[in-house]
Amino acid sequence: MRVDFWYEFASTYSYPAAMRCAALATAAGVTLRWRPFLLGPIFAEQGWRNSPFNLFPAKGRYMWRDLERICAARGLPFVRPDPFPQNSLLAARLALAVPEALRPDFSRAVFAAEFGQGRPIAEKPVLAEILQKLGLYAPDYFDLALGEARAKLKSENAEAVRLGLFGAPTFVTEDNELFWGDDRLEQALAWAQQRG
Amino acid sequence: MRVDFWYEFASTYSYPAAMRCAALATAAGVTLRWRPFLLGPIFAEQGWRNSPFNLFPAKGRYMWRDLERICAARGLPFVRPDPFPQNSLLAARLALAVPEALRPDFSRAVFAAEFGQGRPIAEKPVLAEILQKLGLYAPDYFDLALGEARAKLKSENAEAVRLGLFGAPTFVTEDNELFWGDDRLEQALAWAQQRG
Numbered sequence: 001m002r003v004d005f006w007y008e009f010a011s012t013y014s015y016p017a018a019m020r021c022a023a024l025a026t027a028a029g030v031t032l033r034w035r036p037f038l039l040g041p042i043f044a045e046q047g048w049r050n051s052p053f054n055l056f057p058a059k060g061r062y063m064w065r066d067l068e069r070i071c072a073a074r075g076l077p078f079v080r081p082d083p084f085p086q087n088s089l090l091a092a093r094l095a096l097a098v099p100e101a102l103r104p105d106f107s108r109a110v111f112a113a114e115f116g117q118g119r120p121i122a123e124k125p126v127l128a129e130i131l132q133k134l135g136l137y138a139p140d141y142f143d144l145a146l147g148e149a150r151a152k153l154k155s156e157n158a159e160a161v162r163l164g165l166f167g168a169p170t171f172v173t174e175d176n177e178l179f180w181g182d183d184r185l186e187q188a189l190a191w192a193q194q195r196g
Numbered sequence: 197m198r199v200d201f202w203y204e205f206a207s208t209y210s211y212p213a214a215m216r217c218a219a220l221a222t223a224a225g226v227t228l229r230w231r232p233f234l235l236g237p238i239f240a241e242q243g244w245r246n247s248p249f250n251l252f253p254a255k256g257r258y259m260w261r262d263l264e265r266i267c268a269a270r271g272l273p274f275v276r277p278d279p280f281p282q283n284s285l286l287a288a289r290l291a292l293a294v295p296e297a298l299r300p301d302f303s304r305a306v307f308a309a310e311f312g313q314g315r316p317i318a319e320k321p322v323l324a325e326i327l328q329k330l331g332l333y334a335p336d337y338f339d340l341a342l343g344e345a346r347a348k349l350k351s352e353n354a355e356a357v358r359l360g361l362f363g364a365p366t367f368v369t370e371d372n373e374l375f376w377g378d379d380r381l382e383q384a385l386a387w388a389q390q391r392g
C-alpha cells in the first residue's frame with residue numbers, strides 16, 4: 001500500500017499536510033512517497049499567471065482565515081509569507097536533489113521556515129541553512145539543483161499533468177485515485193488500506 | 197447557536213451537503229437556516245461565464261469522480277446532470293417562496309431529482325411535481341417566484357457577496373466564520389457549539 005504525496009512549497013495547504021502526513025501514514029501502515037512539483041506551469045496552462053488566492057480575492061481571504069484556524073487547532077505556528085506566493089523553484093529542485101530518506105525532513109523544514117516563520121524560501125541562505133542542519137554540504141546540492149534535479153523536476157511535473165493534478169496537496173493512490181487537499185489525507189489513507 | 201447553510205441548486209457538492217446537514221445539525225443541537233443563492237453572478241464578477249468545473253477540465257474530472265465516491269460512500273444515488281450546470285434560477289426563487297418550514301424538504305427534493313435522478317430542474321413540470329408532493333399548489337408558487345421571491349433572492353445574493361461567499365455549499369456561523377464545502381460541515385457545527 002503506497003500513497004504519493006504531491007506537494008508544492010508555495011502552496012498554503014501543503015504546509016499543514018506536510019507536517020502531519022508522515023505520522024498518519026505510519027499509523028495507517030501506508031508507505032508515503034514525497035513528490036514535490038510546481039503548480040505555476042499548471043496554473044499558467046489555464047491562463048493564471050498568479051495564485052488563484054490572489055486572482056480571486058474572496059477565495060484568498062477565506063483561505064488565509066481557514067489556514068489560520070487549521071494551524072491554531074493543530075498547534076502549528078503560522079506567519080503569512082510576504083510576498084505570496086513565494087518562488088518555490090529552487091526549493092523544489094533541492095527537495096529532489098537531497099537523499100530520498102532526507103526529503104521529508106528537508107521539506108518540513110522548508111515549510112516551517114516559510115509558513116511557520118515567514119522566511120523567504122526563494123533565498124539561497126535560507127535553504128543553505130536548512131541543508132546544513134540536515135548535515136548536507138549545501139554547495140553540492142545547489143549544483144545538483146541546476147543539473148539532474150532540474151531535469152527530474154521537469155519529468156515530475158509532466159507526470160503531475162498526466163495524473164490530472166490541478167492543486168496541492170494531492171494524495172494519489174497506487175490505483176490512481178486522487179484526493180485533493182490536506183483535509184482528504186485520511187480518505188486517501190483509508191482508500192489505500194482498503195485496497196492494500 | 198445557529199449556522200446558515202448557503203447552497204446553490206446547480207452546485208454539485210451542495211447535493212451531499214443538503215442530504216445530511218439537517219440530521220447532523222440536529223444531533224449537534226445547532227439550528228440550521230437554509231439559504232439558497234446563485235453562484236452565477238458571483239462567478240461572472242470574476243470573469244467566469246461557466247462553472248469552474250467546465251472551465252478547468254482537470255478540476256472538473258476530479259470533482260465528478262470525487263462526487264461519485266462521496267455518494268457511493270453515503271449510499272446516495274448519483275446521476276450526472278446533462279447539461280451541467282443546470283439553470284437553478286427558478287428553483288432558487290421557489291425555495292424562497294415556499295413556507296420556510298418546507299424549504300429543507302423542497303430543497304432536498306430538488307437536489308434528489310437533479311443529482312439522484314438526472315432530471316432537468318430548470319423545467320417547470322419537474323418543479324411543479326415537487327411542489328405538489330409537498331402539498332403546495334404549484335401555480336401560486338410560480339407567481340410568487342416572479343414577485344417577492346425574485347426580490348428576496350436578489351437581496352440574499354447581495355448578502356452572500358457581503359459575507360464573502362465564493363462557492364457552495366458554505367456554512368456561516370453567527371460570528372461570521374465561513375466554512376466552505378460539504379466536508380467542512382462538521383467543523384462549522386463544532387465551531388458553533390464551542391461558542392454557543
